[in-house]
Amino acid sequence: MLVAKDIRRNYGELQVLKGIDLEIKSGEVVAIVGPSGAGKTTLLQILGTLDKADAGQVLLNGTELNGLPDKELVKIRNAQLGFVFQFHNLMAELTALENVCLPAWIGQKDEKETEQKARNLLQRLGLGERIEHLPSEMSGGEQQRVAVARALINSPTIIFADEPTGNLDTQNADELHQLFFQIRDEFNCAFVLVTHNKELANLADRTIRMKDGRIEEI
Template structure:
């Protein structure tokens, strides 16, 4: 489903990624751990097409992602990839429903279909009572679940999560962990997660370790 080979990335004189290979299968939940500066988030952003490698290839959903141009890449990202970040990046002037709908609107999907799926996702995530609320009226855990629903609105093949529990307390973090596995069970959703949370990492199907810009081992 996702294959990356010999991924290199340099910023100025600093070589951040030094030839990383990774394979992710459909329905897997894979976590990447490592100390700060190991290159985890850089790798996630490159795999998620938010940044480009200096060298190497990425193949996702039978598409050579690294050969796509800007407009093609944006369309591919919108259709096949979802993102969850440490900070929710919800639009403060929009309701929960509207925030979830945004990627569907960008994809120019029928408005009623987008809203119907958004309502269904918010219900699935236990947020039916927050549909018309704006972010400031929600807890941190609720905002992160809205962000997860937004990541799923276009039925992506894979969700990239960058420290998704980093801004949550232990109870909300545990709830989010369980949510990822429920979404995998219900939708066969694939997740690649960068995390410092040992509990989440150990629950994953595979645990990959990065050090100094390289994969050092995996479970």
């Protein structure tokens, strides 16, 4: 489904990624681990089209992404990819429902259908009583569940998560770990998770260890 070939990324004279080859299969949960500075987040951003490699190829279902115009990349990102970040990245002035709807509205999907789907997702994730709440009125765990619902609203084929439990307490982190696998089974979407959390990495179908801009072992 998602294939990376010889991905290289430099920042000035600093080589951050030094030739990464990687394949993510449909419905697979993959954890990327390694020390700080290994290039994990840079790789995640390139796979998710949030950054561009200096060399190499990223193919999604056979379509090479690196050479596409920005407008095309935005369409693919919105329609096929979902994102969950450590600090939620919710819009403070929007309710939980509005935050979840936002990617679908950007994609110009039907407003009523989008709202109903968002309500269903929030209820499915245990947030039925928080639908009209602002982020400031929710706990960290609840905010992260809203972020997961937002990532799911456009029925992506793959969700990228960068330290998704890094800002949560142990209980909320454990609950989110289980939720990822329930979502994988229910919605048939793959997950690529950058994490320092050993418990989450151990639950993954496959763990990729990075060091000094290279994959150390698979």
